[in-house]
Amino acid sequence: MDARAAPTDLVLEVNNIEVVYNKVVQVLRGLSLAVPRGQIVALLGSNGAGKSTTLKAVSGLLALEDGEVEGGRIVFDGAPTERLAPQQLVRRGLSHVMEGRRVFEDLTVEENLVAATYALTGRTGVAPTSRNFDDVYAYFPRLHERRKGLAGYLSGGEQQMLAIGRALVAQPQLILLDEPSLGLSPKLVEDIFTIIARINAERGTSMLLVEQNASVALAIAHTGYIMESGKVVIDGSAERLAADPDVREFYLGVGGSGESRSFRELKHYKRRKRWLS
Numbered sequence: 001m002d003a004r005a006a007p008t009d010l011v012l013e014v015n016n017i018e019v020v021y022n023k024v025v026q027v028l029r030g031l032s033l034a035v036p037r038g039q040i041v042a043l044l045g046s047n048g049a050g051k052s053t054t055l056k057a058v059s060g061l062l063a064l065e066d067g068e069v070e071g072g073r074i075v076f077d078g079a080p081t082e083r084l085a086p087q088q089l090v091r092r093g094l095s096h097v098m099e100g101r102r103v104f105e106d107l108t109v110e111e112n113l114v115a116a117t118y119a120l121t122g123r124t125g126v127a128p129t130s131r132n133f134d135d136v137y138a139y140f141p142r143l144h145e146r147r148k149g150l151a152g153y154l155s156g157g158e159q160q161m162l163a164i165g166r167a168l169v170a171q172p173q174l175i176l177l178d179e180p181s182l183g184l185s186p187k188l189v190e191d192i193f194t195i196i197a198r199i200n201a202e203r204g205t206s207m208l209l210v211e212q213n214a215s216v217a218l219a220i221a222h223t224g225y226i227m228e229s230g231k232v233v234i235d236g237s238a239e240r241l242a243a244d245p246d247v248r249e250f251y252l253g254v255g256g257s258g259e260s261r262s263f264r265e266l267k268h269y270k271r272r273k274r275w276l277s
């Protein structure tokens with residue numbers, strides 16, 4: 001097929017952005033990526049590469065950490081984001097599921113979902129009512145079973161489900177997912193990634209999926225980017241990346257002498273780091 005024939009409809013376009021924290025620490029250096037509407041795009045890379053920073057730049061949460069987009073441009077659903085507040089982006093259909101499953105632990109599961117509707121006030125097309133919870137419970141029956149229980153008592157996997165469920169309440173066009181696999185058993189990772197793929201396939205929701213677990217992310221993604229030190233170093237279709245010898249050695253932990261730099265090692269280090277902090 002002639003690649004020029006069909007211009008791709010992009011739900012998100014990040015063009016050459018520079019991000020600086022505290023006016024001095026430059027973390028992103030000319031980062032560009034695109035999410036075609038209806039696709040899952042994986043954003044991979046090791047600790048400190050700037051993956052979470054990229055998502056915060058897109059959702060407008062950088063300001064909370066004294067970070068700033070100093071150059072380049074971000075366009076969500078056809079509109080430049082620079083003048084839009086985070087809550088305006090949510091109303092326009094952008095949801096950010098942050099790293100570490102931020103749920104309100106002292107509220108019940110259902111109250112967490114209700115809280116997610118508050119951000120939608122004034123949005124046309126999505127009534128902030130409990131009706132939207134049926135969709136969430138259909139994807140995550142476990143949350144329905146636990147809906148009257150405090151979120152703080154959920155298991156790690158259930159909290160991740162709730163974090164994704166909270167995003168779904170807004171019926172978003174694009175979900176930014178920051179390491180949904182973190183700290184979960186392989187079985188739960190598989191369950192959650194299967195549901196992410198189903199949400200994408202059934203609802204057409206686009207996803208920008210940040211992961212250190214490159215193999216599970218590439219298994220459900222259409223395309224992917226690998227970033228190092230604040231910029232993209234390799235990109236391509238998920239199949240091409242999964243077959244790339246460098247990706248296999250450094251991010252999938254197979255082949256070559258990549259043992260010590262494998263994903264598993266990095267992940268282990270990271271969990272230890274969090275445990276100590």
Ligand SMILES: Nc1ncnc2c1ncn2[C@@H]1O[C@H](COP(=O)(O)OP(=O)(O)OP(=O)(O)O)[C@@H](O)[C@H]1O
Binds near residue numbers: 046049051
């Ligand atoms: N609020 C902040 N202030 C200053 N520096 C920050 C801040 N947040 C992140 N950084 C720095 O920016 C760099 C990228 O961090 P970021 O969290 O984006 O990386 P990441 O790719 O998500 O890493 P990880 O896999 O560990 O989650 C790191 O060097 C980090 O120390």
Ligand SMILES: [Mg+2]
Binds near residue numbers: 051052178
């Ligand atoms: Mg991160």
